[in-house]
Amino acid sequence: MASVSSTSSSSSGVTVTTSGTTNSSSIDWSALIQSAVDAKTAQADTISTTITNNEAKIAAYQTLQSDLQTLYSGLSSLSTAVVNSLSTSAFATRAASISSTGDVSASSALSMTIKSGAAIGDHTLTISQLATAHKVSGTAQSSRTDELGFSGTFSIGLEGGSTADITVTDTMSLQDVVDAINAQTSTTNVQASIVQVSSTSFQMVLTGTEDAADIVYSSASGDDIMNELGVTDSSGSFANVIQESQSAEFSLDGIAMSRDTNDISDVLSGVTFSLLQATPDGTSLNISIETDTSQIQSALETFVTNYNAFRDEVIAQQATATDGTADSSAVLFGDGTMRNIMDALQNALNTTVAGMTMADLGLSFNEKNELELDTSTLSDILSTNLSGVTTLLSAQTTTSSSQLSVVNTGTSPQSFTLDLAVDADGNLTSASVGGDASLFTISGTTIIGASGSIYAGMAFTYSGSTSQSITVASTSGIATQLYRIAKDSSSSTGALQTQIDRLTTRDDELQQRVDDINSAASTLQSRLETQYAKYQAAIESANSTLDYLKALLNSSSSD
Incomplete structure (x- = not known):
């Protein structure tokens, strides 16, 4: 009788057993199913690889975008040379040096703060006297905290200013009176304090919080409090004047002046003098206000760092493997958008403006094609030809009329004819270019380029009283060109964002195909x-049927 054998196999999905008279075999249903599914999903895997590659490109574009944003941000102070108190231009920053003639310490006699746009020039200052505050004191009291035992109301303040009524009760101490006066200091500009002469001697001192103004006092009712404390005498005058009030007296460039404060900000526009001590006879302070060229150097150093960072990222995207093919990390290898931006930046750097180039600033490319700055060369030209540096780097805007002043050139200066309309009362009503009055907005005498237009960022003031057409001429320096290229390329509508949006949209489409x-x-x-x-x-x-039939056959054979 033929022998019968059987085998069984199992998989994660289906277990199959087959039997035969001479051999056995198993069918791996799960493997068959998986093979069919894998054949179906093979295209999805290929598409997913494309999505992953696109995501790497998007990340690379975003890195370039960030580098360019850093680049143009650092260039903003060099891209315009407008000089006024609101300017953020490096060319508008100011520094002052103070020296002395004669036996006086310049730093001990004067300190200064200077705003951007302050007028450049040299000045001579002498200080006759400082402004001082009125200060008076009372007679000694035996205790700071014992009840004084008198009551009354008095008025106190500074001459020409506001006064306040102070009420004193018989249970109040010297400290309580001082506290009551100080509670009204914001109104009266008079401050009270206690000087402890000894353990049993305390004197009240009144001080004006503003210079050049006398303290005024009058008793309103009850006891004459200030007289009781020895601050005033029987005639109502102050008994002990520690310091008289007086104005500051000084002379700037031979012009004698006086002010009621030692912090003087209304003599030179944008300049605050802080008078510290009088200058002895025969001495003077020599002041020189200049452009703070250290800010220009710092901005150029920042530019070099930021430019090289962007350049390094571009170089990394052009890297090749040992076989000459693109390196695996160079996901933008051969990318035209990246190359066009780099070319535009290099072309701007190689621009000649008014006969000068970046080499005149000490800028050059080294053997690795990295940008370098020779600070010695830069320092020399900043000291000898600052106006040339300004023209080489920044935007310049001029007008054909002295009645139209430039407030801001913006970072994309334009050349055009501005048509100004003035009404019968001499009020500026509109500013238009080529008949389009929507390109500029009017606010009093200020003319501002409309947001979103090519004139955005430009601003002027008009001092005329008649309608007229004025020519506006602008040029762009190297920093202005670089700023505009970097900003436009990295903006939300720029070339890099266009590529990012394209790849993002494509990935969304591909992901939908993968999902399907x-x-x-x-x-x-x-x-x-x-x-x-x-x-x-x-x-x-x-x-099962086969087993049954085998059993029947075996049974018949036995019979």
Whole structure:
């Protein structure tokens, strides 16, 4: 009788057993299903790889975008040379040096603060006297905290200013009176304090918080409090004047002046003098106000750092492997957008403006093609030809009329004819270019380029009283050109963002295809599992029938 053998195999999805008279075999249904699903999803895997590659490109574009934003941000102070108190231009920053003639310490006699746009020039200052505050004191009291035992109301303040009424009760101490006066200091500008002469001697001191103004006092009712404390005498005058009030007296460039403060900000526009001590006879302070060229150097050093950072990122995207093909990390290898931006920046750097180039500033490329700055060369030209440096780097805007003053050139200066309309009362009503009055807005005598227009950032003031057409001429320096290229390229509508948006949209489309393929594969898997399960059931039923028939045959043979 032929022998019968059987084998069984199992997989994660279906277990199958088949039997035969001479051999056995197993069907791996799960492997069959997985093979069919893998064939279906193979395209999705390829598409997912494309998505991953696109994401790497997007990240690289975003890095370039960030580097360019840093680049133009650092260039903003060099891109315009407008000089006024609101300017952020490096060319508008000011520094002052103070020296002395004669036996006086310049730093001990004067300190200064200077705003951007202050007028450049040299000045001579002498200080006759400082402004001082009025200060008076009372007689000694035996205690700071004992009850004084008198009551009354008095008025106190500074001459020409506001006064306040102070009420004193008989249970109040010297400290309480001082506290009551100080509670009204914001109104009266008079401050009270207590000087402890000894353990049993305390004197009240009144001080004006403003210079050059006398303290005024009057008793309103009850006891004359200040007289009781020895601050005033029987005539009502102050008994002990520690310091008289007086104005500051000084002379600037031979012009004698006086002010009621030692902090003087209304003599030279944008300049505050802080008078510290009088200058002895025969001495003077020599003041020189100049452009703070250290700010220009600092801005150029920042530019070099930021430019090289962007350049390094571009170089990294051009790296090749040992076989000459693009390096795996160079996801933008051969990218035209990146190359065009780099070319535009290099072309701007090689611009000649008014006969000068970046080499005149000490800028050059080294053997690695990195930008370098020779600070010695820069220092020399800043000291000998600052106006040339300003023209080489920044935007310049001039007008054909002295009645139209430039407030700001913006970072994209334009040349055009500005048509100004004035009404019968001499009020400026509109500013237009080529008949379009929407390009500029009017606020009093100020003319501002409309946001979103090519004139955005430009601003002027008009002092005329008649309608007229004025020519506006602008030029762009190297820093202005670099600023505009970097800003435009990295903006929300720039070339890099266009590529980012394109790839993002493409990835969304590809991801939808992946999702559709995976969904179809999942459906196929479910259908095959159901179909193969039926096959399995049929095989098992056939095996069962075969076993039954074998049993019958074996039984007949035995009989």
